[in-house]
Amino acid sequence: MIILSAFQPQLPSPLIPFTPPWEGASNVTMMVKRDDAIHPVVSGNKWRKLKYTIENLPPTVESIVSFGGGFSNHLHALGFVCHTLGLPFHAIVRGNYEGNESPMLNDLLHWHANLHYVNKDTYQKRHEKRYLAQLNAQFPNCLIVPEGGSQSDALFGLSELIDEIDHPFDTIIAPVASGATLAGIVKGLAPTQHALGIGVLKGEGYLESLVSQFLDHEMNWRITHDFHCGGYAKQPRYLKTFCAQFNTSMPFAIEPVYSGKVFYALQQLLREGAFRKGERIVILHTGGLQGARPKGN
Known part of the structure; x- marks a missing residue:
């Protein structure tokens, strides 16, 4: 057996309060699960x-x-x-x-x-x-x-992140591309908890099928398809602007392919009043900043 502790992962990953000055943010309680901090290369x-x-x-x-x-x-x-x-x-x-x-x-x-x-x-x-x-x-x-x-073994590792969250929560939000991350999260949830996936590519129905293949008819999850911003890795100007402003004002960085779309979606959903008053929300930062690296870096 290969012992991966040799890579010195930082586990459990940090769970930090998130209080952005966004419309609607004061109506809920939010925390960010900083899986981007697990390892400098093999992150999230x-x-x-x-x-x-x-x-x-x-x-x-x-x-x-x-x-x-x-x-x-x-x-x-x-x-x-x-x-x-x-x-x-x-x-x-x-x-x-x-x-x-x-x-x-x-x-x-x-x-x-x-x-x-x-x-x-x-x-x-x-x-x-x-x-x-x-x-x-x-x-x-x-x-x-x-x-x-997105192999079946991945679900066991992903479900462990729920055990690491030592604060009560109602909803956890995560990006969806290949489906295993959301499926693993759902596997670890209590019946009263809910998972909201943010589709980062065009794939209504397709993304649901990717997640469902790993599950046993769990119903406490859904995917919103309103924030893919044109498709996978598409980076319209408004998304780039959002990420740039976020990265100069928040204590961690995001990129426009995955995490940027999650936090952009969160800002819009808060403004729309999509969450009930007092809802306790965890946002999963899945790490990985390859989509934000310019040539030469």
């Missing part, structure tokens, strides 16, 4: 998703294969873990960045990862059995980790 939900998969890695595994885009927090975290453990890593990357690598991809190259650029059509096969069989043949004795780290 990426640590929790990978924890049990890596700890229980079979000794026969000779390499790890996974999927993501050019700014993937998941590939970045997994690439660092594999480099630290001396385990070969194959990243199946959506799009061809050769010669124009993002900061995240440059980190992977520095960590001696093997980058395999594929087009959109090939990338869409990442869940198909025939394509996964081809990868198993191409990389013998590999472990294939789904996009975003």
Whole structure:
């Protein structure tokens, strides 16, 4: 068994009061679960998703294969873990960045990862059995980790964050992209608690199906699709402005792909009076700032 304590994760992650000067904020009580503070590289939900998969890695595994885009927090975290453990890593990357690598991809190259650029059509096969069989043949004795780290083991690590929250709460808010984070949270909730997912990509119905595949008919959750800001990784000017202002006035940083959309959504929902008076809310900062890194950083 691989002991991940060698990475020195900061657990439990901090839970801090959040009192922004936003309309409607005084009607509720809010706290932020700072999973972005777990580890400087393997931060947030990426640590929790990978924890049990890596700890229980079979000794026969000779390499790890996974999927993501050019700014993937998941590939970045997994690439660092594999480099630290001396385990070969194959990243199946959506799009061809050769010669124009993002900061995240440059980190992977520095960590001696093997980058395999594929087009959109090939990338869409990442869940198909025939394509996964081809990868198993191409990389013998590999472990294939789904996009975003959304394997069943991830739910155990994610549900643990609920046990770390030592203050009573009614609602927890988190971003939704591959579904496992919200599903893991729901697994850990008490029947009286509720989870609100903020869809960060266009996918009404699709995102619900991703979450539901991990659950046993739990009903204490929903996803709002009003704040994807045009689609995954879309960064309209108003969202960039919000994130920039947030980062100069708050005690932690956000980025426009995941956490920025969550806090932008929260501001709008508070203004609309979407929460009952006195509601106790926890906002999960899932970490990962790859989407905010400019070239050269």
